[in-house]
Every structure is written in structure tokens, then in C-alpha cells.
Amino acid sequence: xxxxxxxxxxxxxxxxxxxxxxxxxxxxxxxxxxxxxxxxxxxxxxxxxxxxxxxxxxxxxxxxxxxxxxxxxxxxxxxxxxxxxxxxxx
Numbered sequence: 001x002x003x004x005x006x007x008x009x010x011x012x013x014x015x016x017x018x019x020x021x022x023x024x025x026x027x028x029x030x031x032x033x034x035x036x037x038x039x040x041x042x043x044x045x046x047x048x049x050x051x052x053x054x055x056x057x058x059x060x061x062x063x064x065x066x067x068x069x070x071x072x073x074x075x076x077x078x079x080x081x082x083x084x085x086x087x088x089x090x
Contacts, residue, residue, distance in 0.1 A: 018069045026062025029055050 033055035036043065043049045 019073055022062060022065045022069050026059055026066060029058030029062055033059055
């Protein structure tokens with residue numbers, strides 16, 4: 001097993017527009033839910049009703065995700081400001 005252990009450092013995680021990405025995905029899930037609502041009967045007749053509820057669940061989980069990443073982003077910015085304030089005092 002030791003020969004499969006990586007011998008290099010892991011790269012730094014990529015930071016991008018996380019809040020915008022999660023918000024866009026949540027909007028997409030909700031739009032897909034709304035688009036499928038007029039066809040509710042068809043989905044029910046073909047035993048595909050779970051598609052509708054999957055989109056609603058994706059939108060709901062996306063709302064939790066938006067809340068989470070906004071809090072995370074604010075915490076990262078607070079930490080960076082605190083570190084910058086500490087280095088300026090030295």
C-alpha cells in the first residue's frame with residue numbers, strides 16, 4: 001500500500017465565485033421544477049413523478065447551500081481582515 005501513497009503536497013483548493021455558482025444552480029433547479037409543473041399528470045401517468053420532486057428538493061437544498069456559502073464567505077473575509085489588521089500592528 002505504501003507504493004500508492006502520493007509523494008507530493010496537495011495543491012491549494014481553487015476558490016471561485018462560490019456564492020454565484022450555488023445561487024445559479026439553485027435558480028436552475030427551481031426553474032426546472034416550475035417547467036415540469038404543467039406536466040404533472042404526464043409524469044404521474046408514466047411513474048416519473050420523482051423528477052418533479054427531485055427538482056424541488058434540489059432548489060430547497062440549494063437554499064441551504066446559499067445560506068452556508070454566504071456565511072463561509074463572510075467568515076473567510078473576516079479572517080483575512082483580522083490577519084491584515086494583526087500584521088499592520090507589527
